[in-house]
Amino acid sequence: MKADYRKELRALVLLNSYQEAIQLIPFDKKYADFIFYGLSQIEGIRDSRVCIGFSRSPSGPLIHKKCRNCTFFSQKETEKQPECLLFDENGMSVVPIRTAQRTFGYIAFKLQKDASGNIAGAVNNFANSIAISIENQRQKDELAARNRELSAFKDHLETLVWERTRDLEASHRELKKTEGFLRAMIACSPVALYSIDAEGLVTSWNESAERIFGWSADEVMGKPLPMIPADKVQEYEDHIREVLSAGDFLGRDLYRRRKDGSLFPVSLSVAQILDDRGKVIGIMGAAEDITERKTANEKLLKTLQDKETLLRELNHRINNTMQILTSMVHIRARRAGSRDVSNFATDLNLKIATMSLVHQKLYNSADLSHISLKEYLEDLAVYMVKQYPGASNKISLHLDLEEMNILIDTAIPCGLVMNELLTNSLTHGFPPGSQGDIFISTKSKPDGTTELIYRDTGEGVPEHFTIHENGGMGLRLVKELVEHQMDGAFSFEKGEQGPVFTIEFPDNLYTVRI
Template sequence: ETAVLGAVRDITPRKKMELALRESEDKFRKLAEDAQVGVYLHQDGIFRYINPCFARMFGYKIDEIVGRLGPVDFCHPDDWPLVARKIEARYRDEEAKAHYNFRGVRKDGSVRIMEVYGSRTTFQQRPAIIGMIMDVTAEKERERKLQASLKEKEVLLQEIHHRVKNNMQIISSLLRLQARQANNPHFEQLIQVCQNRIRSMALIHEKFYETSDFTKIDFNDYARRLLSYLLAIYIKDEKQITLDIGIQDVFLDINKAIPCGLLINEIVSNSLKHAFPGGKRGTISLKMRRTNHQEVELIIADDGVGFPPKFDLHKITSLGLQLVKDLVRQLGGHFELIQRRGIEYRIYFQG
């Protein structure tokens, strides 16, 4: 008697998986084919897949590349060591993903700047590299032109600050010559005050000329140079006055730096002229920091003789102290005048 023995197995799950895989592959291929960036997959140094955009980017047809050419054929010789290291690192799992630029060579020999993103994958159960590539030559050229334009503007700004500083020095020299011709000690003193104010502004432009950052200047170096200049002008014995300067990371733009520099000039000049009569020894301190409220706190103090009795700040008539009030107002700030052992100005403004 003849019999047939067979086995039946339900392969529905497997068929569903195969169908899902085909659908996934179709979706990926559709997405890659329509992409406006180059999409590629290479294995063993040969491209196994590229999309139409990749082919157009390098001036080839797809069948001229797939299965025939590899990354080395599209890379400038000088950049190939970098590209080869990046590929090898991904094959060795030292680098999961890579993002870098290199010079690509088109079929006609022209060179373009390429930006590539790549990662390791599996193709036919073996390691491969999949990624995207874009021609960024135009973007890089725009960046280069922008950088060149910025450099030209930096040079121009430096030249402007340099010329302003020089013009201020010329004005100061003309005032000095005029003062000598007048042969009047009081007039000479007035001219010296004007020269100091000009010098305080010229130093700002000098600092901007010396720095590569035209948005702000470091006030620590500026204040030290200004106070050293004023000390040399007003004090003959360098041991008579001690300067105590402490400025903690205060940077100001030119709109704040010039009135602040003039403010320091007025207060310190006043101390040097009046606080230490008869060669009296003493200290002038200048402290500057940012508060927790992001205000700039400027404290200028001396331990000299102080203001005369019954002094009323609101009834002042001297140009120097009037300038102090006006400059603080220009900074959008406020100040306190404290008379202890000498005089102390506490000035606050947004900077």
């Protein structure tokens, strides 16, 4: 709460003594920022001199001390300018009021007695004037302080504005840089890039869009997308709804229209365009012309289908040819009418069947290079036994075959070896009326080779039997196949329960061809 200076001043001036004045003047540092008092009795002030002290300092009492000891009233300088004097704010020096006026801006008054010699009215007027002056000064001070504050605020604002401007300029430069980067990226994109606003009107359309669709940017900007085929409008609207609700999608194969009306396939990806609050304000589309890719894929598919057809026909031809060969052999053998020729024909046809079975397995294999040795030997053994009348009833097959895939180049000689061994057992091992077993097992060995063990419980071999001296053509052929074509090892032992043939062979003699 501010003191009312004018009231206090007036009341002060009307008092007679300094002692009373200082009792009334609130020297509260918070409010009192000046002192005014009269000397002695106002009526008795010699030569109408009044000493006025102002203090801009809250420490007012300094002034009155100086004033009490004031000696300037009798000095000439003072008498020449008898109006009043000002103490500076420290109360240490006296300045003529005119100088003070210049310095502090206060108005100086000359107190004069009225006609009756009374100075009270003049003092009152003076006090009022001083009060007004002080108030004016206070207002000026406040204004100056306000101005200083404003100036500081202005400076602060200017600093803020400068900083903001600096930041904005930096952002602007960055934005320009990003914009330039994006513009270059969009310009050099081989994919048609375009965008539409919330109304579905085109807001951007790059060079590739012009090249791919045929419309220039000037033709499409601000208009609906022109390349939606008439019968795809519903699909397009569904896509828009999907993007707005579910978000972006990538690489969807669709058909679009060129300016010349032709339809062509595109791979379309779209993304929402969001504003700074995350609201969707448009959609960006990227359309890649996939005509060439689609054509190439169709050609590739056609080639693949042709290959599959060729493979199927080839397989059919092989199987059919094998059947023709066996039929020819059979007819020819029948014409010969000889048992030896008939046996030869049967043997030959079983070899043909053995190799046919490899092709059948190969056709059904996953990679057209490998077949399952387990399946092949199983089928071959069952097939061979079935080809000898009555063999199924007297011979039991015991197969212990490990699951493994081998190359066809290994499978064919392996099958022929098995064919020979089975033929040997089925032809010579079990005389009419006898029964027995055939055991076939395979397993992988740590060195990567495969071990095949074949034995039967038939009649066995003579005591001094050797493959080289006593073995027939079939067993010698087996040895040759294993050692020379399969690069394997062949061994034979008579065994307690019948002959045992052991074959070890690698499957790395040939490389995969497909």
